[in-house]
Amino acid sequence: MRVQREKIVFGAIIIAFLVPISIVQVGIDRDEGEVVFLKWIDNQQAYQNRLLQKIVETNDDRNPEEVALFARVESAGLSLAADFDGLSVQDKWRIIHNPDFEPLYERFLQLARESKVTLTEGLIEWSNPDVSANVGALVLGFRKLAADMLWLKFDQYWHTGLYQRMLPIMETVVLLDPHFIEAYALGAWHFAYNVTAVFPSAEEKQKYIQVGIRFLEEGLKSNPRSSKLYGEMGYTMYFRKRRDWEKAAYYLGEGTKYEHEGWIERAYALALERMGEEEKALAVREQFLRNYPDRERLQHYAIPRLKKKLKARNLEEDGELEEALRIWRFLEQDDRGDVVAPIEVMRLEKILKERETAS
Amino acid sequence: MNAIVIGLNAYRESIRRKTLIAFLLFAMLVIASSTFLTVLSPGEEVKMVKDVCLSCISFFGMLIAVFTAGALIPGEMENRTIHTIVSKPMKRVTYLIGKYFGAQLTILLNLALMSALFIVILFLQSRRYIDESGVSVSTPLIVIGKAMLLVYFELLVLSALAIAVSTMSTSATLPVIGGIFIYIVGHSVDYLKNLSEHVGSGLMAWVIRQFYLILPNFSNFYLRNQLVHDDPYVPQGIARLFIYALLYAGFGLLIAYLLFRKRDM
Numbered sequence: 235m236r237v238q239r240e241k242i243v244f245g246a247i248i249i250a251f252l253v254p255i256s257i258v259q260v261g262i263d264r265d266e267g268e269v270v271f272l273k274w275i276d277n278q279q280a281y282q283n284r285l286l287q288k289i290v291e292t293n294d295d296r297n298p299e300e301v302a303l304f305a306r307v308e309s310a311g312l313s314l315a316a317d318f319d320g321l322s323v324q325d326k327w328r329i330i331h332n333p334d335f336e337p338l339y340e341r342f343l344q345l346a347r348e349s350k351v352t353l354t355e356g357l358i359e360w361s362n363p364d365v366s367a368n369v370g371a372l373v374l375g376f377r378k379l380a381a382d383m384l385w386l387k388f389d390q391y392w393h394t395g396l397y398q399r400m401l402p403i404m405e406t407v408v409l410l411d412p413h414f415i416e417a418y419a420l421g422a423w424h425f426a427y428n429v430t431a432v433f434p435s436a437e438e439k440q441k442y443i444q445v446g447i448r449f450l451e452e453g454l455k456s457n458p459r460s461s462k463l464y465g466e467m468g469y470t471m472y473f474r475k476r477r478d479w480e481k482a483a484y485y486l487g488e489g490t491k492y493e494h495e496g497w498i499e500r501a502y503a504l505a506l507e508r509m510g511e512e513e514k515a516l517a518v519r520e521q522f523l524r525n526y527p528d529r530e531r532l533q534h535y536a537i538p539r540l541k542k543k544l545k546a547r548n549l550e551e552d553g554e555l556e557e558a559l560r561i562w563r564f565l566e567q568d569d570r571g572d573v574v575a576p577i578e579v580m581r582l583e584k585i586l587k588e589r590e591t592a593s
Numbered sequence: 594m595n596a597i598v599i600g601l602n603a604y605r606e607s608i609r610r611k612t613l614i615a616f617l618l619f620a621m622l623v624i625a626s627s628t629f630l631t632v633l634s635p636g637e638e639v640k641m642v643k644d645v646c647l648s649c650i651s652f653f654g655m656l657i658a659v660f661t662a663g664a665l666i667p668g669e670m671e672n673r674t675i676h677t678i679v680s681k682p683m684k685r686v687t688y689l690i691g692k693y694f695g696a697q698l699t700i701l702l703n704l705a706l707m708s709a710l711f712i713v714i715l716f717l718q719s720r721r722y723i724d725e726s727g728v729s730v731s732t733p734l735i736v737i738g739k740a741m742l743l744v745y746f747e748l749l750v751l752s753a754l755a756i757a758v759s760t761m762s763t764s765a766t767l768p769v770i771g772g773i774f775i776y777i778v779g780h781s782v783d784y785l786k787n788l789s790e791h792v793g794s795g796l797m798a799w800v801i802r803q804f805y806l807i808l809p810n811f812s813n814f815y816l817r818n819q820l821v822h823d824d825p826y827v828p829q830g831i832a833r834l835f836i837y838a839l840l841y842a843g844f845g846l847l848i849a850y851l852l853f854r855k856r857d858m
Binding site for chain 1: 630633634636637640641644645647648651652776777780781786790803805806807810811812813814815818819822824825826827828833834836837840841843844847848851
């Protein structure tokens with residue numbers, strides 16, 4: 235009888251431990267889920283922004299249920315904070331703990347389980363149980379170390395010219411460690427420069443540049459607040475390789491929203507200048523000077539030129555085309571690398587010629 | 594009081610063991626040599642140091658925890674010194690808690706030494722590879738401290754479970770193998786979570802989910818990697834993980850007591 239009672243008591247004590255353990259585990263899972271939810275919100279906002287600015291090349295291919303959920307999230311967020319889109323992670327974290335978000339989070343989980351959530355890193359945790367979800371378990375929590383070791387292999391393949399092996403390695407590296415920023419950045423850079431250099435045809439080159447862009451897009455999905463990835467996408471891919479100033483300016487501008495290195499601001503100003511947005515470019519450069527007063531030399535040449543360009547634009551608006559042309563000609567002569575000045579010179583010359591013919 | 598005396602004695606005994614000293618030295622060697630790996634990974638030097646050091650601390654911490662906690666009781670059984678202790682008017686639970694306390698002191702000492710070297714190496718590497726804009730001079734000590742706490746929480750649970758296994762054994766081999774097995778299982782529990790979400794039958798999903806919830810889940814403590822790498826998307830605070838570790842350590846000790854209380858010596 236005594237043994238029986240003892241068994242019951244110990245059984246009860248074991249359950250008394252297991253129940254709170256389960257409850258805490260549910261809480262930990264919720265924390266993790268909310269992190270994914272938060273990242274999804276950031277990605278949705280960024281994607282929405284790209285759609286509005288026509289940066290996304292294809293049509294909106296998101297699941298309609300996902301789009302509807304995001305609309306509800308946005309309206310709930312905006313009702314709680316007017317600047318919901320621009321909030322820091324900590325502030326957003328606080329907002330999504332509001333009871334209004336509870337049904338939205340539950341809906342998000344439901345969509346994630348049905349693999350209807352596209353814009354999140356959750357590919358690893360939610361929708362692909364057979365392959366990637368278990369990679370972490372296979373390496374017993376040493377995911378980052380395994381990714382680093384593979385990254386060294388990637389470097390070795392590059393130096394031995396085994397380019398065809400680089401892509402699978404790179405994909406495995408970021409599968410193991412989706413926050414390995416340098417893997418995305420350097421991997422895309424390899425595609426943009428080194429791999430394209432091997433192929434003589436323009437088509438092949440563009441194909442590999444596109445691979446680099448896709449790779450960076452994946453990186454941004456997992457790290458929506460990484461200024462480095464925005465910078466690489468904007469400068470390496472769109473500014474240097476695609477010469478698409480608008481997209482370059484968009485990505486570089488996004489990069490400046492988060493903690494970033496100085497070169498991103500300079501590249502952003504350059505992209506704006508190429509777009510013909512001298513006023514904005516000047517504001518960025520002046521802000522750069524305020525942020526980094528020790529780097530005045532870098533702006534010593536660029537700022538006066540921008541001011542001249544602005545002056546030329548203003549003169550053109552006032553109808554003083556000859557004077558504007560004179561400034562653009564000076565700018566063309568002054569810096570042969572300037573791609574805007576020759577275009578402006580040609581444009582103004584054409585307008586003046588047409589006027590002359592008309593009169 | 595008795596538990597503290599037993600704990601201090603267990604600690605003194607543990608730190609004299611050659612196996613543990615070898616593990617510690619080897620870990621220190623790997624941490625120190627992480628500096629050389631940076632040469633092979635331009636642009637990611639500091640990341641490489643963080644990853645290698647943190648993984649090394651986790652791995653050797655696991656070995657130290659398993660070998661310390663798993664060998665304390667079987668060691669006394671082998672030497673027959675346990676008979677002189679349990680024959681005294683002292684509860685067995687006191688003896689167990691004392692041994693666990695001693696194991697924790699040993700683990701903490703080893704962890705502190707490895708962490709100190711990690712911080713020094715990280716500081717030197719951060720200073721060496723600091724970029725021109727001055728972003729992130731070095732990872733703040735508080736972040737490393739938090740990450741180390743998470744490593745310790747994992748070891749707290751693991752050592753409790755290893756002690757539970759050791760109460761059934763007369764040699765240290767079984768607890769060590771058992772401890773390593775628990776470590777592997779603890780890192781694979783996420784399989785069950787995925788399985789429960791994708792399995793067809795509702796009942797089966799419920800059963801699998803209950804197993805997932807009650808088995809030790811060491812991937813909870815993976816957050817340390819995100820903390821060290823300044824990932825902005827991390828859950829706020831580690832209090833929940835601390836509660837989890839304490840509860841599981843308590844559960845491990847309870848199992849140990851149940852197995853040990855009526856064991857014939």
